[in-house]
Amino acid sequence: MVHDTVRSPSVLRSTTFLRLWTATTASGIATWALPFVLGLAVLSRSITAVELGVLLAARTVGFLAAVPVSGVLADRYARRQVVLWSGLTSAVAAPVLAAFVGNSLVVAALAAAAMGAGQGACRPAFQALTAEVVEGDQRQQANAAMTLSVRVTTLVAPGLTALLALFVNTQVLLLGIGALWLVAALVPPAGTGLTAPGSGNGFVADFWEGVREARRHPWFLAGLGALTAVIATGYSATGVVLPLVSRDRYDTEAVLAGAMTAYTLGALAGALLIARWRPRHAGWTALSGLALYGFAPLSLLLPVHPFVVIAAYVVAGIGIELFNVPWFTATQREVEPSKLARVSSLDFLMSYGLAPVGLALIAPAISEFGAPAVLAVCAVICFAAPALAALVPSSRDFGPRR
Incomplete structure (x- = not known):
């Protein structure tokens, strides 16, 4: 590329x-x-x-x-x-x-x-x-700086908080x-x-006006669908299956701790990279990064060395920030300014709001079908959902081609 x-x-x-x-x-x-x-x-x-x-x-x-x-x-x-x-x-x-x-x-x-x-x-x-x-022209760097602070927090804060306790x-x-x-x-x-007084028809009407604004951007709907699918499956596999694999396959909590730390370090690296890098096709690059999360459930599916699991989580961490920063930047650029908060609320509501649903369903699914089958489905969804989103023409650049 x-x-x-x-x-x-x-x-x-x-x-x-x-x-x-x-x-x-x-x-x-x-x-x-x-x-x-x-x-x-x-x-x-x-x-x-x-x-x-x-x-x-x-x-x-x-x-x-x-x-x-x-x-x-x-x-x-x-x-x-x-x-x-x-x-x-x-x-x-x-x-x-x-x-x-x-x-x-x-x-x-x-x-x-x-x-x-x-x-x-x-x-x-x-x-x-x-x-x-x-x-x-500075928003990508700004969004990267913000996500860097989040990743540093998740890396350093647990130890400091436990020490304070x-x-x-x-x-x-x-x-x-x-x-x-x-x-x-x-x-x-x-x-x-950059706000608007509202339609005068009430809260629900104004919210649906934001939904209509989101529908004006096919790349946004496709990307949001892919992000929601990855979070509901890949994140759920991380939350539920990783501790089980760490305990039952490797007989140590070190794999769990190592994988989560590796994910955060990978995300830090990804944020540092995307703060300065301007890919020619930002949308395709971002969706490719999102697809990298599929290596996380895939590494839990296969009987690999623990370092392979840790490496997979490094890759997943890099990929998630290669998606997040261009995604936020494109939303801020392409969406009508007076409707940006409503479209952003739809983003958070669909992606992170549905994450608990995935967590709630994955444990019963494992009990019914077994962990290998569930992990295989999660990996396929993580790879396939961004690929399908990339087929939407405007997804190439997260907006009209410039």
């Missing part, structure tokens, strides 16, 4: 972008930290495994409920204000969760749902705000998550106000 490397002024020199990056990084750390901290609470016997499941389910419900609402609100009003109120919602819910976790499951679940709602509400608003404050209790850690949400709420810069 022929490609070009483009040198443009670094977006990291912009104070406005650094404020946005700081806020999105804080929200990313807070989003990651909540289930990890609650997991530590189970280990310390502050809560039970059942209570953990209820709290995480409540957070997921709050997230899914807030994403479409936020998409509409962020297109009606200033995106900066939506980010502010989303972050404040999670920040206020954090001390409530800290006070009632282990004491009142009902109140703690409501607080977890509120934190999930704040998390879900900020995602499309941040996407649209990025398009407002970053120039078009030796000195402070769950309640203090939850208050720390609330402080991160305050940063996410208060630090972002003001946008340029």
Whole structure:
């Protein structure tokens, strides 16, 4: 594949972008930290495994409920204000969760749902705000910088959080998550106000207007379908089958830890690469990267050396960022600015929102058909879905050819 490397002024020199990056990084750390901290609470016997499941389910419900609402609100009003109120919602819910976790499951679940709602509400608003404050030729670098912060967090934060847990209790850690949400709420810069007043026909009509905007872009529908399929199958295989294979085939937890670390390192490498690389056909490159995730379930299917599994997860990590960064950049470029938050909310709702469905179905499928058959199907879907999406003409460049 022929490609070009483009040198443009670094977006990291912009104070406005650094404020946005700081806020999105804080929200990313807070989003990651909540289930990890609650997991530590189970280990310390502050809560039970059942209570953990209820709290995480409540957070997921709050997230899914807030994403479409936020998409509409962020297109009606200033995106900066939506980010502010989303972050404040999670920040206020954090001390409530800290006070009632282990004491009142009902109140703690409501607080977890509120934190999930704040998390879900900020995602499309941040996407649209990025398009407002970053120039078009710098957005790929900006999106890569944001995803780099997420990957560094997932690599370094577990050890640091576990170390902190030796000195402070769950309640203090939850208050720390609330402080991160305050940063996410208060630090972002003001946008340029690329919003629309709405159709006047209500929330549902405005949301469907966003759906119609998404349908105007065949590459978006094809790519979203491929991403949803890969997350629902490949990610589910990682979440459910990898621990079993690590235990039963290799008789060690090292393969599980090594594969997850390798995935994060691969994603870091992929983000660094795509920050500077401008492929000639960005869409095909991105979809090819997405297809690389198929090597993860394939490596779990075959009786290979543990290092082959780890190498497969490195490749999958590289591929997922080769997809993510051009995908976000193209969405910010091609979608009507006043409808960008609604289209982004549809993206998050379909892809990551359906991930729990895949996780819920894969365990019964393994019980019914066996792990080899399920892994084979997951691998085929991971390879085939991006390939089918690439057949859509506008998928070659994620938009009209330039």
